[in-house]
Amino acid sequence: AVVSTQSTGEFNVVVSFDPKPKAGEWNGAGCHTNVSTLKMRQDGGMEHMISAIEKLGTKHKEHIEAYDPKKGADNSRRLTGRHETASIDEFSYGVAHRGASVRIPRQVDKDGKGYFEDRRPASNCDPYTVTSRIIRTICSLD
Numbered sequence: 001a002v003v004s005t006q007s008t009g010e011f012n013v014v015v016s017f018d019p020k021p022k023a024g025e026w027n028g029a030g031c032h033t034n035v036s037t038l039k040m041r042q043d044g045g046m047e048h049m050i051s052a053i054e055k056l057g058t059k060h061k062e063h064i065e066a067y068d069p070k071k072g073a074d075n076s077r078r079l080t081g082r083h084e085t086a087s088i089d090e091f092s093y094g095v096a097h098r099g100a101s102v103r104i105p106r107q108v109d110k111d112g113k114g115y116f117e118d119r120r121p122a123s124n125c126d127p128y129t130v131t132s133r134i135i136r137t138i139c140s141l142d
Contacts, residue, residue: 017124019068020077027085028078029123031067033130035138036115045113052138053093053102053116059137060091060101066133067121075122086119 008015020028039048056063068075072088081087086101093102093116095109101120108114121130136142 019074019122019124023077025083027083030078030085030119031121031123031125031127031130033118033121033127033134034115035118035134037138040115041113043113046109049104049108049114049116053104055137055140056102056118056134057091057093063118063120063133063137064088066129067125069122069124069126074124075120078122079120 007013017029019030020026035052036045037048037052039045040052064075064079065071076088079085079088081090081099084098086092086099090101092100093104094100095104096106097103098119101118103117103119105114105117108116118130118134121127
């Protein structure tokens, strides 16, 4: 972020971290977050991934609020359910599903272990807040 904003004057460009800086029919920008634990990366890891993903679904609203500095207001312009985005109002997950809240890559499904991608965080999120919210949920810390 710092390099991007410092370079703008040199190249006469503008940088925006807004999830949808220009209105219209397009998907906007997110901060898709890849998630794994040791157990998810080991044989039989898919079971642990599904368990974690289902926990995320039980706290969807809390995650939406944590993934956007305006508690979901910015992300509501991006997470419309169109243009390879999930609806901000509903949690979903699936294999190779770019329109889901959480996507499990096809190769991960084939291998039965690996990681998943939370596609809900906004491009202007605080990555530390996102990481904290995910860990608190999937490790049942709150």
